[in-house]
Every structure is written in C-alpha cells, then in structure tokens.
Amino acid sequence: xxxxxxxxxxxxxxxxxxxxxxxxxxxxxxxxxxxxxxxxxxxxxxxxxxxxxxxxxxxxxxxxxxxxxxxxxxxxxxxxxxxxxxxxxxxxxxxxxxxxxxxxxxxxxxxxxxxxxxxxxxxxxxxxxxxxxxxxxxxxxxxx
Amino acid sequence: xxxxxxxxxxxxxxxxxxxxxxxxxxxxxxxxxxxxxxxxxxxxxxxxxxxxxxxxxxxxxxxxxxxxxxxxxxxxxxxxxxxxxxxxxxxxxxxxxxxxxxxxxxxxxxxxxxxxxxxxxxxxxxxxxxxxxxxxxxxxxxxx
DNA sequence: CAATGTAATGTTATAATGTAACAATTATTG
DNA sequence: CAATAATTGTTACATTATAACATTACATTG
Numbered sequence: 001x002x003x004x005x006x007x008x009x010x011x012x013x014x015x016x017x018x019x020x021x022x023x024x025x026x027x028x029x030x031x032x033x034x035x036x037x038x039x040x041x042x043x044x045x046x047x048x049x050x051x052x053x054x055x056x057x058x059x060x061x062x063x064x065x066x067x068x069x070x071x072x073x074x075x076x077x078x079x080x081x082x083x084x085x086x087x088x089x090x091x092x093x094x095x096x097x098x099x100x101x102x103x104x105x106x107x108x109x110x111x112x113x114x115x116x117x118x119x120x121x122x123x124x125x126x127x128x129x130x131x132x133x134x135x136x137x138x139x140x141x142x143x144x
Numbered sequence: 145x146x147x148x149x150x151x152x153x154x155x156x157x158x159x160x161x162x163x164x165x166x167x168x169x170x171x172x173x174x175x176x177x178x179x180x181x182x183x184x185x186x187x188x189x190x191x192x193x194x195x196x197x198x199x200x201x202x203x204x205x206x207x208x209x210x211x212x213x214x215x216x217x218x219x220x221x222x223x224x225x226x227x228x229x230x231x232x233x234x235x236x237x238x239x240x241x242x243x244x245x246x247x248x249x250x251x252x253x254x255x256x257x258x259x260x261x262x263x264x265x266x267x268x269x270x271x272x273x274x275x276x277x278x279x280x281x282x283x284x285x286x287x288x
Numbered sequence: 289c290a291a292t293g294t295a296a297t298g299t300t301a302t303a304a305t306g307t308a309a310c311a312a313t314t315a316t317t318g
Numbered sequence: 319c320a321a322t323a324a325t326t327g328t329t330a331c332a333t334t335a336t337a338a339c340a341t342t343a344c345a346t347t348g
Binding site: 163166168197199203 | 318
C-alpha cells in the first residue's frame with residue numbers, strides 16, 4: 001500500500017534542500033506512508049519500534065510539515081502524506097466521515113475564491129485550511 | 145463589548161425551536177459573547193462562577209454548536225459567537241495571527257467553488273471548514 | 289397533583305493531544 | 319581535533335476532551 005517511489009522522491013528532495021531526513025524522521029514518515037488513513041501522533045508513537053517518546057514524534061512531524069512532505073488535518077488532528085511534495089502549495093481535503101478516506105485536492109477555483117475574498121477584506125493570507133467533511137463516492141454509492 | 149441584542153435574539157430562536165437555553169448554556173454563551181477573541185473551553189471553564197466541571201462546559205458548547213449559536217475554530221480549538229445565527233449556513237473565517245481577531249465571512253463564491261469541487265469528486269459534503277490564517281487589515285497596515 | 293419518563297446537570301476519573309526544559313549525543317565545520 | 323550546531327533522549331507536565339454513572343430538574347399524562 002505504500003508508495004516506495006514517494007519515499008525516494010522525498011529523500012532526494014531533502015538532499016536538494018540541504019536538510020536532513022534523519023533516521024527518526026524517516027521512520028515517522030514511513031509510518032504515515034504505510035497508513036491508508038490519516039494517523040494521529042499517538043498512533044505513530046505506538047508504531048515506533050524501537051519505542052520513542054512523544055517529543056521525538058512531534059519533532060519529526062514538525063520537520064515533515066515544514067518540508068511539506070506531510071499534511072496535518074486540523075479537524076481530525078491527524079497526519080497524512082502529501083501526494084505531491086514538490087512545490088509549496090495549498091491543498092484542500094475531502095474527508096469521508098464513513099470510511100475515513102481523505103482525498104487531497106489542489107483546486108485553483110477554490111484557491112482563487114479564497115484569495116479574492118481575503119484580499120477584499122484587506123487580509124493577507126499565510127496559510128489556508130480547507131477541510132470538507134461528507135461522504136465519498138464509494139460510501140455514498142452504497143445507499144442510504 | 146457584548147451585544148445584548150444578540151443574546152435576546154438567541155433566546156427567542158431557542159424558544160421558536162422548542163429547545164432550552166438553560167442557565168448553564170446561557171452562562172457559557174454569555175462568556176463567549178463577552179470575549180473579544182475566540183476562547184478555549186478551559187478559558188470558559190475558568191470564568192464560570194460559580195465554578196463548573198469540564199463536562200458542563202463541553203455539553204453547553206455542544207448544544208450551542210448544534211443550534212448554530214457559536215462556531216468552533218478547528219485550527220485554534222477555540223469558540224466564538226456566530227454573528228448571524230438565523231439560518232443554517234457555512235462560514236469561512238479570517239484569523240489574524242498577530243492580534244487574534246477573527247472575521248466571519250459567508251462568501252458565496254467560496255461556497256460555490258467548494259461545492260463544485262466536491263461534487264466533481266462525487267463527494268457529498270455535510271460540513272465545511274475554511275479557516276484562513278494571516279494578517280488582518282489593521283495589523284498589515286502597521287508595517288513590516 | 290402524583291407518578292413517571294426524559295432531559296439536563298453534577299461528579300469523578302481518565303483519555304488524547306501536545307509542549308517545556310534540560311541533558312546527552314551526533315553531525316558539521318573551521 | 320576542537321568547537322559549534324543540529325538532533326535526539328528523557329522527564330515531567332500542560333491542554334483539550336470524554337466516559338461513566340449518580341443526581342436533579344423538567345415535562346407529560348393519567
């Protein structure tokens with residue numbers, strides 16, 4: 001279920017940037033990659049073998065977030081891999097309340113409408129959180 | 145700083161709906177209304193006089209959220225009054241990282257772009273979280 | 289009004305998420 | 319190698335939220 005090419009890609013990306021994807025950071029990243037659903041920090045913690053303490057996990061998460069290799073879902077307080085960790089970008093997320101699956105989007109219309117509304121209010125954005133809860137195609141298809 | 149008319153409006157709204165804005169619920173609501181910034185649940189807890197326990201506050205918050213009288217900011221884990229608690233609506237929030245002020249918007253363009261993107265993905269939304277971090281007009285105006 | 293059921297609150301304990309502070313170690317650089 | 323910076327280890331704790339069960343207030347209906 002894990003995309004090994006993505007891990008290699010992330011490693012190269014860090015090399016290019018002159019930042020270190022250390023052992024602990026890679027371990028945390030791999031755990032997130034191997035999960036089909038967003039994982040909480042303490043889920044990650046439990047999967048750390050050999051075991052680690054919370055700060056180790058949170059530091060790794062901070063690094064991975066800064067590098068854009070993962071995202072954090074504010075509504076779920078959970079983490080998931082970024083599917084296109086190249087350029088800096090704003091993503092939007094479709095979160096299925098039924099199956100828990102999350103789809104990452106980079107929708108330029110949403111982006112434009114957010115930026116427009118913000119600038120009309122004289123507001124200069126640094127960061128945008130867009131998380132849409134509902135039912136995904138599969139779950140909606142399965143009736144009721 | 146508190147809009148007393150809003151409290152009255154909320155009371156009437158609850159009466160119309162046949163739900164009870166009880167003493168505890170009103171106390172929590174008033175604390176949120178009296179705060180110029182979003183407040184955390186434990187800030188509210190501290191302001192409860194006579195004192196209360198966490199479940200009391202969280203139950204009141206749940207009620208107020210369900211009735212649409214307040215909103216919860218997922219990024220801040222904090223609560224603020226809804227400025228137009230009449231019809232059910234989706235709001236977007238501009239959150240200033242400098243002064244902490246939050247502006248509630250109901251932007252139809254944002255709404256449309258979100259709904260369109262979701263429906264294109266076959267996703268049926270039940271709830272949308274849009275929180276934009278940055279600097280508000282005042283803070284941006286104050287240089288650097 | 290009394291009896292009964294439902295809704296709301298009280299109370300205690302604990303779960304889940306995240307961070308502060310400082311020590312120890314590992315990399316990097318001059 | 320020595321000095322410095324970056325990373326990790328470790329302990330303790332802060333913050334946010336909920337579970338479980340007892341009690342009280344309210345509403346309804348006979």
